[in-house]
Amino acid sequence: MKKQRELSNDSPAPALTTEVLILPDGQILVHNLTPTFAGLLARLNPGCEQIASRITHHAAFHHEFSD
Amino acid sequence: MIEVASNEQSVGFRPHEARIPPRCGRKSTLRSALARERAKVARAALAQCRLCGHQCGVDRLAGPAGLCHAGAEARVFSAQTEVSDELELIPTFAIALSGCDLRCDFCITGGPSWNPREGAPLRLNPLVERAVAALQKGARTVMILGGEPTVHLPTALEIVAALPEDTKLVWKTNAHGSAQARELLDGLFDVWLADYKFGNDACARRLAKVPDYVRVVRENLLWANGHSELIVRHLVMPGHVGCCWRPVAEWLAAELPGVKVNLRSGFWPAWHSFKHSELRGTVSRIEGDRAWQIARGHGLNLIE
């Protein structure tokens, strides 16, 4: 399921990956959630406590976080 | 609703008997120095690999030969900061090594977990530099995972040796390691984040092709609880609440009372799940509720 990608350790900023599965009932499953993607999901669904709890303590940097 | 998904002994070389440097008392022995020494021991042990519960006894220095199909060199299929793990551990810089000793048909990273040749060759210095940069930006922990990191214990220990001494380290494992692997890991990781996937050996054999699963996992969990902080994870699988989660919950309540338990309900029908009729969908609301009732009924110390 995970897309094979070239992850070069020589590169300072390889592509980050989050996988999302949207179910017919509207439920969204997320795997390998990065801070950036958590921020996006929180903006799309501000009422979701599960995502909010993952960015609450780290709100200061989740937008600019990249490695 | 958004959910975070998840998933000894030989007559030859026996490093755990004589050569493993003693447990790390952080004040007297630098973790990095200890990890460096143990990495050498672990790498030599690949000549007759018994790092996991399969106890293959094969020479991985000569090439892949055991059930994990891994040779001596580790590859990385993901290394990034993530916030999908336990709240007390995130953000974590998660380093995922290709290859695993289990063959879980529902593995969410089935490709690189089953195939140690996926991903990119691990280059220690650039990887550690990225981990350190993540820590400087606010990551709380560095997590080493797989696949299953036990398969690549020498490399995992080399990573530990290269990280700053005060890094909070998480060992994310399927808890199917051998006594030899545990001894090499002793005192190096702050947290063991361990899966307890199957409540009986029949499900373990059918879904992950692993014999004697329950005994090996319990042995590892009891050990980990005595040697580091332990968080036990169970991924609720559709159709396996009664046969897998209930006995896991009962055992945790009886043998590891108070241990932190993360019950994950975001089952994702990935990889070869289609081979098993009950694993072709997600966990129903009724099953999810039942799983939580069992957890509460046993007074488990549930964390998110």
Ligand code: SF4
């Ligand atoms: S890590 Fe486990 S499966 Fe792989 S060769 Fe060693 S004992 Fe066998």
